[in-house]
Structure formats: C-alpha cells, structure tokens
Amino acid sequence: MSSKRVVLTFPPEVVEQPVVAIMVKQYEILTNILRAQVHEGEVGRMLVELEGDTKKIRAAIKYLKEIGVTVEDAIRDIALDESSCISCGACTAVCVPGALSLHGEEQELLLNRKKCILCGFCVDACPLQLIKVKF
C-alpha cells in the first residue's frame, strides 16, 4: 500500500469521461479529490491523493496517460514568499487544516506543507499577495 499526490490535467475531450470512477472500480484505488477545476469543454485540473497497492497505482497512472491525461507529482504545490512575509496571521484565518499557523513567543508564521490541502483560500487572504498555490 502506498499513497501519492498527483496533479491531473485533462484535455477537454477527456473531461467528460468518468476517470475517477474507473480508478476506484478498476484499479481499487482510494481517490481523494483535494481540489478540482472541471468544466465541460475546457482543460480540467484536479489534485488527487491516490491510495492503494503500489502496482495498481502505477497501472492507473499508465491508464491515465494513455487516455491523454497529464500526470504530475504535486510537490511544489504551495509557495509562500517567506522573505517578504510579515507574519500578520491573516492567512491563518482561512486555513482550516492548520497548515499555516503562528508559533512561539515571536508569533512567527510557519507553513506545514504536509497539512496543506491546496484549497487556495490563503491566496486571497494574504494581504501582501505572497502566497501562490499551483496544482
């Protein structure tokens, strides 16, 4: 068993296919959709966590690539310009999973990427526009 976070980019013609259902049913992969932008007739993007048998995950990714989906590792998914950050804390107001939080006597802002679900609310909440979320 393993889990993997990937960003899927769907060409418009694939958007209408039940891709997630096929991954669940055919490849027995637990598919946790963390973020999605899917509209008919447009390029769709989805951040998913795939959990299941390592071989099956590999096979599912092969299937996705065959039908024209681009599969990328979601590693550099949230970017905070730390050198310009003033630790005001406004982003923590909307960070429900607690990936952005203030710490210590100094009340310094820290980003824990592991907790981030890439919802993107902090992008709007940062008054200095220092956060970018790519998925």
Place this chain on the structure above:
Amino acid sequence: MKRTVSEINEKIKRGKVVVVRADEMTEIVRQEGAREAFEKVDVVTTGTFGPMCSSGAFLNLGQSDPPIKMSRVWLNDVPVCADLAAVDIYIGATAISEKAGMNYGGGHVIQDFVDGKSIRLRATGYGTDCYPRREIETYINKETVNQAFLFNPRNAYQNYSCATNGSERALYTYMGILLPKFGNITYSSAGQLSPLLNDPYYRTVGIGTRVFLCGAEGYVAWQGTQHKPSVKRTKKGFPVEPAGSLALTGDLKKMSSRFLRGARFHRYGATLFVGVGIPVPVLDDEMASFTGVGDDELETSVFDYSEQKRSRRKLGSVTYEELRSGKVELLGKSIPTAPLSSYKVAREIAETLKSWIAKGDFFLTEPVQPLPVEGDLKVLEAGRRKGGQVVQ
C-alpha cells in the same frame, strides 16, 4: 515618588536609561509589583504593525516648464488627490488602481516610493494664465520630489473589536475573510504591546510626542479621527472597545518598507500596514502599573459582521490572551481566531525603539498639548427628499 521626562532624557544622554519592551514590563510588574517596576524602569517601548486605512502621504512633485496646475493625477494608474496647490498631492492609502483594481492601490504606491522605485506620473490640468500646461507624463522617485511626508489621520487605534460571521456565506472585509457560520474570529490590536493600551488615559502621549513611525522618527500631529475616549473601560481603566487614536506624521523618505507595506484585502480594497512604536515614560507607580498590563487583562468585543448595520449586536467579550491562544469559546462553541496585525513585527518595533533609546539616538518628549480624555462619536444620518429638496 515621581520621575520627569527631562530626568529620563538626562539618563539617556548619560547612557544610564533603563528601557524595556511592554511585554517585558508585564513580566517585571507581575513579579516585582508596580512600585519596584517604577524604581527599576524608566521607559517602556510599545509597538504595532497593522493595516491602517486612514493613512496617506503628501508629496510636492516640483514644477514643470511650462508649469502646470495639476487637477487630476495618477501614480502608477492610482488616482491621488490633487486639490491643493499646483504640484502638491496626497496619496490616500485606499485609492485603487484604475488598471489593476484592488490588487494595487495607494498603499502600494507609498511602499514603492519608500523602496526608491520609479513611479509613473500622469497629470492633467485645465490650463490658466499662470499654469498654461495641460498635461504631463513622466517618472518620479524619492530623489526627484521635494517634501514627502506620511500624514495618517488615524493610526494606532486604542483597542479594536473582533469580527466574526454568522451568515451562510463567506464575507470579505477589512477584517479579512470571515468564514460562514462563525467559522473564525479575526482581531487586529497588538494587545499588551499596543501603544495606547499602555497609556490608557493619554497621560504621557499627546500632540508633539516623538514616536517611531515606519522605521523613522515621527510625531503625533493631532488626536486621530474618531478619537473616542469616552468608552466603557475595565476597572483599571483599559478601554474594552475602540477608543483613542492618533494622527501621525513623519518623513517618508527616511522610512523603511520593513515597517510600511502596501496591502490589499480581497474584495475589500487597498490599505497600508503602518508600523508605530511609542515610548512610554514610567513617571510614577501608576504608569508602571499601566505599562505592566498583560493580554489576560485586556478585553475586546466580538461583533457579527454579517449584520450590515452601523451598530452591530455584541456577541461577547474576549481577552487578548484567549484570542492569541488560537481559539475562543463563544456561543457555545470553540471558534478559531486569527490576527490581522503582526505581533512579530510589533515586537521588533518595540525592540528597535528600545535600542534607539538605549543608544542615545532617540529622546523622549513631553506633549505640547494633551489629547482629549473625554468625547464621543457623532453619526451621519441620511437626509430625505421633501418637495424636491433634501431635508435632515
């Protein structure tokens, strides 16, 4: 026992002054009492670094040839006020760009100016015998203009209410993004570090007081707009809602963007983060006790911003200690809290001012004139139409 400002300045001159940050003073007073703290400490430094919309800067651009009486002016496409003498302008922090919208505004122009960046100027005039030119386009920066000073009509608000949202949809406010169904509470005061909370009755701060303003020396010019000292206070005298405020001014060319930042609140607009630090002289036991205040003794009120009214219903009271803990119990549930002003930089401001005083680079002042200790706010009632005329 008492001590005067001139005695403190004498100590600063001789390098003998004892100066601590407001959060350090809290510890000293707790451990040793106000009397001992007074004996020990001469000056307490405060700090705050938050979004303060009522801020802006006056610039004199220098005259062109042939000269122009500017009537409309844009800096980086942000409209600024030019309804003054020919080339005097005021950049309001909340003006927004006619091209980029809310993502770039007056506050950003001011920060770019402080950073020494080149700023695109566009101005038009109506043309007069003395000012024949009708338009000009060029670039300015802090080296090319004459005077440039920040003049902020309302800074360093003495306490501020917290915001929450009882509605079904997210609200986008100057208090940040408020999640639906009381999903969060935001607050903006620096609490125990906040300048006017360390001198609740303005005994030592008044017109003419020298302060830290955005990395440079600044001065209290006047009582701030909406200065409202007659509010409910705790037994010890600390206001539990927005009370006093200060109008501050200082040389923009000497400021640093470490302590001055253009900002935007999503779907609200542009503003400016302003860094203010005020030195509070410990003149007697009472001032020692005031400056010894801690976050657990400072209260503020929570309001539901989904009520789109002038007077919102108060949902409850919370202390800054509770707010800073990250969660408060309110309305029978645990609600996450978040600040909007930087405690980290507020502390850095108090520390910087402390080092200036300790090194003999900054001397304290006595107010030229005290601030009002009484006064309430007036409201604006909309008029109504009666027979083609507006009446009150």
